[in-house]
Amino acid sequence: MKEYFQKLFIMRKHNFQVALKQARKMKMCYLFLLPFALIFFTFTILPVFTSIFLSFTYYNVLEPPRFTGLTNYFSLLLDDEIFIKAVKNTFVLAIITGPVGYIMSFLFAWLINELPRWIRTIAVIVFYAPSLAGNVVFIFAILFRGDVYGYVNQWLIELGIIDTPILWLINPQYMLPVCMGVILWSSLGTGFLSFVAGLQGVDPSLHEAGYVDGIKNRWQELYYITLPSMRPMLMFGAVMSITTSFGVHDITAALCGNPSTDYAAHTIVTHLIDYGSTRYEMGYASAVATLLFLVMILCNKFVQSLLRRLGT
Amino acid sequence: MSKKEKVKKVKVYKKKPKFLRRRKPNRSRGGDFFLSIFLTLMALIMVAPLVFAISSSLKPLDELFIFPPKFFAKNPSMDNFSDLFVTMGKSWVTFPRYVFNTVFLTFVGTLGHIIVASMAAFVLAKYDFPGGKGFFRLVTVALMFNGYVTAIPNYVIMNKLGMIDTYWAIIIPAFGAPLGLFLMKQFMEGLPGALIEAAKIDGAKEWGIFLHIVMPNVKPAWLTVIIFTVQALWNNGATTVIYSEEKKTLSFALRQITSGNAIARTGQAYAVSIVLMIVPIFIFILSQSQILETMASSGLKD
Numbered sequence: 158m159k160e161y162f163q164k165l166f167i168m169r170k171h172n173f174q175v176a177l178k179q180a181r182k183m184k185m186c187y188l189f190l191l192p193f194a195l196i197f198f199t200f201t202i203l204p205v206f207t208s209i210f211l212s213f214t215y216y217n218v219l220e221p222p223r224f225t226g227l228t229n230y231f232s233l234l235l236d237d238e239i240f241i242k243a244v245k246n247t248f249v250l251a252i253i254t255g256p257v258g259y260i261m262s263f264l265f266a267w268l269i270n271e272l273p274r275w276i277r278t279i280a281v282i283v284f285y286a287p288s289l290a291g292n293v294v295f296i297f298a299i300l301f302r303g304d305v306y307g308y309v310n311q312w313l314i315e316l317g318i319i320d321t322p323i324l325w326l327i328n329p330q331y332m333l334p335v336c337m338g339v340i341l342w343s344s345l346g347t348g349f350l351s352f353v354a355g356l357q358g359v360d361p362s363l364h365e366a367g368y369v370d371g372i373k374n375r376w377q378e379l380y381y382i383t384l385p386s387m388r389p390m391l392m393f394g395a396v397m398s399i400t401t402s403f404g405v406h407d408i409t410a411a412l413c414g415n416p417s418t419d420y421a422a423h424t425i426v427t428h429l430i431d432y433g434s435t436r437y438e439m440g441y442a443s444a445v446a447t448l449l450f451l452v453m454i455l456c457n458k459f460v461q462s463l464l465r466r467l468g469t
Numbered sequence: 470m471s472k473k474e475k476v477k478k479v480k481v482y483k484k485k486p487k488f489l490r491r492r493k494p495n496r497s498r499g500g501d502f503f504l505s506i507f508l509t510l511m512a513l514i515m516v517a518p519l520v521f522a523i524s525s526s527l528k529p530l531d532e533l534f535i536f537p538p539k540f541f542a543k544n545p546s547m548d549n550f551s552d553l554f555v556t557m558g559k560s561w562v563t564f565p566r567y568v569f570n571t572v573f574l575t576f577v578g579t580l581g582h583i584i585v586a587s588m589a590a591f592v593l594a595k596y597d598f599p600g601g602k603g604f605f606r607l608v609t610v611a612l613m614f615n616g617y618v619t620a621i622p623n624y625v626i627m628n629k630l631g632m633i634d635t636y637w638a639i640i641i642p643a644f645g646a647p648l649g650l651f652l653m654k655q656f657m658e659g660l661p662g663a664l665i666e667a668a669k670i671d672g673a674k675e676w677g678i679f680l681h682i683v684m685p686n687v688k689p690a691w692l693t694v695i696i697f698t699v700q701a702l703w704n705n706g707a708t709t710v711i712y713s714e715e716k717k718t719l720s721f722a723l724r725q726i727t728s729g730n731a732i733a734r735t736g737q738a739y740a741v742s743i744v745l746m747i748v749p750i751f752i753f754i755l756s757q758s759q760i761l762e763t764m765a766s767s768g769l770k771d
Contacts, residue, residue, distance in 0.1 A: 205614065285753065287515055295742065306534070353761060392768065426615065
């Protein structure tokens, strides 16, 4: 055992020396990397660690942070009913809009891919336009207005489906479904572009080999040929869709307000903003951020292990 | 008899009009039909809210609050847009200043991001050096960071660096955005290594290779990074890190018009949303073929 560790240590030391020598030879590389790395560490990596550190403290910006141990986490998970509600809402939204939006992105990209070139160009623009037009969400607040001036209410009344207007964005019963619809509408984002581009790059000779090997229809072809060769793009798309679906806040806040009636559209990020920018309880807000971050990483690991099994 | 007929049959099949010929042997025509109907329907749903926003922005005041509400404008007019400019003219920070702020932020932020990110992407993609792979893995994890999650510590850090309430508070973090580096690096990996080897044999240094060989060859990636950065910076309301009114962005100013007096300025709110969405959409339409070329290499390999 001791010998083993000694050998391991010698090997490690050797490896390290080799790496150091190599690094000295490639000084140029580090110089190229330096500007980006500096900014990236300061504004992306450092904040994450600061956030984790602050989550164990009481911090209100004015006074220096005071260490309080796990208090923030205990009160967050045990006492804060609104946070539990926010977690529930976020998970309901994420579990539905995440996978559905992801599958939608892929499905549309796949269908678009079969079209002639110029129609494909128009289709890509049409499907991607909602995510380009970020600020336009407020028109859904007008479409779904609670009185008879709201367009959706007006149509439903005209069609005879309902006879009194529905308070879409005020009645907790309807808030989440409406939000889901709007989120799905704007969910064809970066992942979608990646899929469209990736599908164009799938080797056509693979498909031809598929005909010879007796692939009968487009669904078989999708499962056995297209999906496995799209794996890297699928991974990228998954990362993007997890990020957006757990970070949901903009749309729910724009539609239902912050705070929403009965906190029915309160999400984790809304809670974070509530404590961070309204109440200045930065320590508490950082605990929320840390938990959200953990959930996102775990979810990402889970999805990646699922995608690895694809087509086998 | 058999040979002649067979030849005839083949000819008849070939004479079918182009759209009836099957592109791929394992596609059913019924499936094609239903899927294209489905796709058209979905496209209409996707585009309807945008069309609604555009048509509403053209509605004169009496049509905005008409009962029952109408989807399309009856007498389209540009009143809302001209009203918007009148309102903008009345703010104490002049309208051109807001435009300047946004254009300045977007331009400098995007330019810097391209330079900084492509320098890093170049060495990460083309050289194998200790720490490079680990760094890139960190960047891919950082793709998941939501802006809100890091907002609080970011404010604290910027405060320490004295960047609060300067343009740099928006510009510098934009330089180090992980998505740009990620896309750049994946795209550069597709560049043939022989290109760089040849330059090395000719005696070019790394800097020369980067400037004269790599950069001109990754123009599609630039455009993609440009569209994502412009999109992020253009819509940046920047309310937390900038509080001087004269440094605020166009999107902040435009949103402020509608937030104070939501009902009376409904028409202007539509006009605002059109102004804000037209620029990213326009850039996207112009550069979409290059963007797709870049996104083809966006895959996340494990």
